[in-house]
Amino acid sequence: MLLYDSPLAPNPRRVRIFLAEKGVCVPTRPVDLMTLEHKRSDFEGVNPLRAVPALVLDDGAVLTESVAICRYFEWLHPEPNLFGRDGRDQAFVEMWQRRMEFALFMPVAFAFRHSHPRLAALEQPQMPEFAAAQRPRAIDAMRFLDRELAGRPFVAGETFSIADITAFVALELTKLARIDIPAELANLARWRAETGARPSAAA
Secondary structure, eight states, rough: EEEEEOOTOOHHHHHHHHHHHTTTTOOOOOOOOTTTGGGGGHHTTTTTOOSEEEEEEEOOOOEEEHHHHHHHHHOOOOOOSSSSHHHHHHHHHHHHHHHHHIIHHHHHHHHHHHGGGTTTTSSSSSOOHHHHHHHHHHHHHHHHHHHHTTSSSSSSSSSSHHHHHHHHHHHHHTTTTTOOOOOOOHHHHHHHHHHHHHHGOOO
């Protein structure tokens, strides 16, 4: 297998954290997004959507989309479990993963992509008004998550999951997206500090 990666992008980082939680090492090949390497014809042959991450399997098939790649590694390496142990648990992890992706991760990512000057070549055209509209959406999601975390240690329940990875990576991007995390969200701050202290957070 070969994982096309980029140290600058949040989606590949989700995969890296997931693999670190599993203790799995996969050969990687960096893709330089700032020089638009992902838009070149040779990489387009790997992923026609010209995005990372992309995982080339041993049979030559290519799997893209960060959560899909994580699901594949969950099947290959079931422990520690990060997608839920039974049907009920899996359903709640899926629910929270989607909530974190759509309500938090995407607004932060859109604010970043449409406002950071270094990304002007990647996001054409950048729309500052769109970025500005995403920031209150992200803060609303943080407030919602803060209330939920008052009653449990992790995003989806009693154990760390893919939902925590998605939410953590989103919050790590807030500074570049120029989104200030409200200081009064104590439960969110507790969870973020604990998640950031996990060895996988450095991936």
